[in-house]
Amino acid sequence: MTASGTISKGLFRGFNLRQKTILLTSFISLLLIAIVASNFFIDNRSMSTDFESKNLAPSFDHPFGTDWMGRDMFIRTLGGLGLSIMIGAIASTISTILSIILGLLSSVGKIEDSFVSWLVDVFLSIPHLLLIILISIGLGGGATGVIMGVAFTHWTSLTRIVRAEIKQLKTQGYIQVSRNFGKSKWWIAVKHFMPHLIPQFILGTILMFPHAILHEASVTFLGFGLSPHEPAIGIILSESMRYLSAGYWWLAFFPGLSLLIVVLSFDMIGENLDKLMNPKKAHE
Amino acid sequence: MYLKAENISFGYKKDNWILRNVNISLGSGEVLGLIGDSGSGKSTLCKILSGYETNYNGTVSLDGKKIPSGIYNPVQLIFQHPEKAVNPKWKMKDILNEGHIVSQELLESFGIKENWLNRWPNELSGGELQRFALARALGPGTKFLIADEITTMVDAITQAQIWESILNIVEELNIGVLVVSHDKNLINKLCHDVLHLSDINTG
Ligand SMILES: Nc1ncnc2c1ncn2[C@@H]1O[C@H](COP(=O)(O)OP(=O)(O)O)[C@@H](O)[C@H]1O
Ligand SMILES: [Mg+2]
Numbered sequence: 001m002t003a004s005g006t007i008s009k010g011l012f013r014g015f016n017l018r019q020k021t022i023l024l025t026s027f028i029s030l031l032l033i034a035i036v037a038s039n040f041f042i043d044n045r046s047m048s049t050d051f052e053s054k055n056l057a058p059s060f061d062h063p064f065g066t067d068w069m070g071r072d073m074f075i076r077t078l079g080g081l082g083l084s085i086m087i088g089a090i091a092s093t094i095s096t097i098l099s100i101i102l103g104l105l106s107s108v109g110k111i112e113d114s115f116v117s118w119l120v121d122v123f124l125s126i127p128h129l130l131l132i133i134l135i136s137i138g139l140g141g142g143a144t145g146v147i148m149g150v151a152f153t154h155w156t157s158l159t160r161i162v163r164a165e166i167k168q169l170k171t172q173g174y175i176q177v178s179r180n181f182g183k184s185k186w187w188i189a190v191k192h193f194m195p196h197l198i199p200q201f202i203l204g205t206i207l208m209f210p211h212a213i214l215h216e217a218s219v220t221f222l223g224f225g226l227s228p229h230e231p232a233i234g235i236i237l238s239e240s241m242r243y244l245s246a247g248y249w250w251l252a253f254f255p256g257l258s259l260l261i262v263v264l265s266f267d268m269i270g271e272n273l274d275k276l277m278n279p280k281k282a283h284e
Numbered sequence: 285m286y287l288k289a290e291n292i293s294f295g296y297k298k299d300n301w302i303l304r305n306v307n308i309s310l311g312s313g314e315v316l317g318l319i320g321d322s323g324s325g326k327s328t329l330c331k332i333l334s335g336y337e338t339n340y341n342g343t344v345s346l347d348g349k350k351i352p353s354g355i356y357n358p359v360q361l362i363f364q365h366p367e368k369a370v371n372p373k374w375k376m377k378d379i380l381n382e383g384h385i386v387s388q389e390l391l392e393s394f395g396i397k398e399n400w401l402n403r404w405p406n407e408l409s410g411g412e413l414q415r416f417a418l419a420r421a422l423g424p425g426t427k428f429l430i431a432d433e434i435t436t437m438v439d440a441i442t443q444a445q446i447w448e449s450i451l452n453i454v455e456e457l458n459i460g461v462l463v464v465s466h467d468k469n470l471i472n473k474l475c476h477d478v479l480h481l482s483d484i485n486t487g
Contacts, residue, residue: 173368173369174368176336177369180334180335180356180357180361181357182355192371196373
């Protein structure tokens with residue numbers, strides 16, 4: 001790989017794309033892991049109400065301010081982000097598994113392929129948010145409802161990628177050689193297709209993450225997702241709306257900004273990995 | 285044992301026949317040359333003989349019987365471009381042993397070095413990859429070898445080495461070989477008999 005110097009601005013001056021991606025990915029991963037891990041260390045006292053210090057503007061003691069019950073907003077935000085990341089991870093993983101199954105199914109035969117294409121079209125023709133809400137309500141809401149709602153709406157693009165990749169792989173000479181050795185479809189799928197598909201799965205899951213997190217937050221914000229007792233970002237934001245007119249801007253600003261940063265972080269990791277993987281694949 | 289193609293007609297597009305009523309027959313242990321201009325349909329015929337292309341008119345048979353698909357094909361094709369015949373995500377030792385466990389003797393006769401086995405395909409030259417493709421295709425179930433311009437991209441010395449190895453092995457195993465080339469000198473050196481595609485193709 002040539003150090004083509006595609007990134008020449010700011011912090012990463014002098015690094016090539018690969019080094020930059022590794023650095024950035026490690027840094028962001030560390031940050032995200034820290035957020036999730038911090039959830040296990042938040043002791044209950046700091047989450048408890050303290051009416052003596054309610055509605056405080058951001059300060060050194062409370063960097064994100066406090067809410068109407070005197071809870072520290074920094075700690076609430078950390079908790080909400082941790083929950084969002086975990087829900088995003090579960091939903092993205094389920095979504096990826098669905099794409100793998102449907103992508104492989106489409107490679108079996110013409111009828112299966114038309115069925116998968118039809119299913120993709122059906123799911124794409126309904127607005128994501130509406131579908132998530134419907135599925136979430138149908139499954140009785142809560143964490144399961146949101147996770148399934150997000151998972152069942154985000155498999156379409158990866159399924160298309162897997163399907164196209166398999167189509168292209170099927171025309172390769174080494175696949176025909178393998179068939180001539182009498183190898184079964186299943187054997188060829190596992191041994192020949194999988195090594196090409198696994199990087200797509202990993203990338204697909206990471207790229208799905210920001211969508212999953214944002215959708216979970218918005219569905220929860222709208223009141224169709226996690227219950228008001230959960231410390232979710234969506235809950236924090238919808239509660240904060242009521243206090244905005246009172247001038248307590250920090251209640252929505254910092255949690256919203258943090259959510260945006262987490263989402264953009266995942267997006268950045270995904271896009272850099274994509275740039276690394278797709279122009280020059282590892283062993284080609 | 286005989287590999288026979290009878291009245292083969294084929295076109296990639298409708299009403300555009302590339303092969304028309306082609307007949308060809310190859311016996312065990314026979315080394316038959318096939319010459320033809322570029323674009324005359326040699327590779328197409330090779331694909332039909334080895335079961336890669338199935339959408340043709342006519343019959344391909346082995347001792348009068350249709351060649352079943354889904355099991356090891358006794359007719360194995362070697363490509364002109366070996367890099368297309370290997371999965372870039374596989375190590376060479378896995379590529380080598382996909383069809384059968386290649387014996388030490390076969391490795392030696394093709395001059396495949398031990399340290400090549402742990403490499404990726406893009407770390408070997410075309411000639412080196414072609415040796416792997418040949419060793420891989422010469423399994424115990426192989427009765428016929430279709431060699432479609434398999435040494436076009438290597439130098440003269442490598443070409444001579446590769447063909448010497450092939451001829452020794454096919455003689456020992458009584459395998460029939462179709463040697464496809466546009467190089468008349470090579471064909472004359474290697475083959476018992478020569479066919480011109482233009483003579484057997486009325487398309
Ligand atoms: N997959 C394909 N689709 C359409 N046309 C093809 C394909 N492969 C080869 N052809 C055409 O068929 C003709 C014969 O090709 P080929 O069998 O490769 O000839 P040769 O091996 O003798 O050079 C050529 O005109 C070529 O352009
Ligand atoms: Mg050709």
